[in-house]
Amino acid sequence: MDALEAMVTRKVVRQFARRPVELEQLRRIVDAGRHAMSARNLQPWQFIIVRNPDTLRELGALCTTGRFVADAPAAVVVLKDTSNARWADTDCAQAVCNMANAGWAMGLGTCWVGNFDAAAIAQRLGVPGNLAVVTVLPFGYPADGNPPQPKPLKPRREVVHFERFGSSQP
Amino acid sequence: MDALEAMVTRKVVRQFARRPVELEQLRRIVDAGRHAMSARNLQPWQFIIVRNPDTLRELGALCTTGRFVADAPAAVVVLKDTSNARWADTDCAQAVCNMANAGWAMGLGTCWVGNFDAAAIAQRLGVPGNLAVVTVLPFGYPADGNPPQPKPLKPRREVVHFERFGSSQP
Numbered sequence: 001m002d003a004l005e006a007m008v009t010r011k012v013v014r015q016f017a018r019r020p021v022e023l024e025q026l027r028r029i030v031d032a033g034r035h036a037m038s039a040r041n042l043q044p045w046q047f048i049i050v051r052n053p054d055t056l057r058e059l060g061a062l063c064t065t066g067r068f069v070a071d072a073p074a075a076v077v078v079l080k081d082t083s084n085a086r087w088a089d090t091d092c093a094q095a096v097c098n099m100a101n102a103g104w105a106m107g108l109g110t111c112w113v114g115n116f117d118a119a120a121i122a123q124r125l126g127v128p129g130n131l132a133v134v135t136v137l138p139f140g141y142p143a144d145g146n147p148p149q150p151k152p153l154k155p156r157r158e159v160v161h162f163e164r165f166g167s168s169q170p
Numbered sequence: 171m172d173a174l175e176a177m178v179t180r181k182v183v184r185q186f187a188r189r190p191v192e193l194e195q196l197r198r199i200v201d202a203g204r205h206a207m208s209a210r211n212l213q214p215w216q217f218i219i220v221r222n223p224d225t226l227r228e229l230g231a232l233c234t235t236g237r238f239v240a241d242a243p244a245a246v247v248v249l250k251d252t253s254n255a256r257w258a259d260t261d262c263a264q265a266v267c268n269m270a271n272a273g274w275a276m277g278l279g280t281c282w283v284g285n286f287d288a289a290a291i292a293q294r295l296g297v298p299g300n301l302a303v304v305t306v307l308p309f310g311y312p313a314d315g316n317p318p319q320p321k322p323l324k325p326r327r328e329v330v331h332f333e334r335f336g337s338s339q340p
Contacts, residue, residue, distance in 0.1 A: 114257075
């Protein structure tokens with residue numbers, strides 16, 4: 001899929017078809033994350049690809065705003081290096097952005113899960129103490145009969161300025 | 171350009187050709203930013219498209235780690251809403267990620283400028299007090315004879331795990 005098309009058509013997906021996701025697709029998704037911009041090229045990220053249904057069910061139970069992870073065919077757990085904390089959040093956000101777009105370009109949707117029991121997830125997945133869970137990103141094809149809806153965007157005139165703040169004419 | 175190709179081939183560009191950048195390209199870049207994921211869909215971002223050479227020169231002088239902005243044919247100044255601060259940095263990072271990829275897909279490079287005189291830039295561009303400068307993103311075609319170089323990436327085995335942290339086999 002064309003890069004710009006992927007970005008402007010991507011929608012949030014929380015309900016997934018039973019159709020499986022191939023390991024190669026998940027590798028490409030994580031590769032897109034690895035190629036995100038990173039301040040001073042520190043790359044303060046780690047990724048755990050999860051496909052085991054039992055693990056996904058357990059993760060879903062630990063994701064307060066992401067119960068749907070339990071029903072996804074796969075997920076990527078994103079971890080940040082807290083010993084290099086200054087830009088870790090914004091670097092990891094860019095990795096998530098790339099992964100969401102890469103997934104969408106292959107027909108797969110995701111949703112940034114923001115609230116979860118970080119300590120319990122870290123313990124469950126054997127994550128060492130210098131890393132913290134940023135998000136759990138489920139990946140799967142959108143469920144049939146429940147197509148993802150676009151979110152309302154602020155109109156261009158409210159957020160785009162030319163040469164100077166408040167000037168709507170180029 | 172294909173979405174995955176754009177993400178994995180994108181390089182940081184700090185030296186720009188004199189070739190101009192069309193307004194329509196900059197609109198598409200900012201549109202890609204507008205379509206980034208945003209927590210609770212708050213979209214806590216604003217964008218100022220700058221093409222005036224005098225303004226670009228002034229911005230370059232105010233960007234400690236981005237003097238090259240002065241020689242770019244265009245820039246997008248990214249602002250965050252500080253009254254909605256909780257996720258503003260990570261939302262804006264995703265907008266920057268999309269803009270960098272959108273630019274690259276059209277042949278344009280950029281670099282996340284991280285150090286600058288935020289107060290002076292805000293004053294120069296008439297930015298109101300509830301907004302803060304996140305970055306100044308120059309955009310332009312890479313300079314001839316000085317092709318952008320890829321940054322060394324951590325190898326997959328150092329950052330990709332399967333099912334559990336430390337497990338390198340799917």
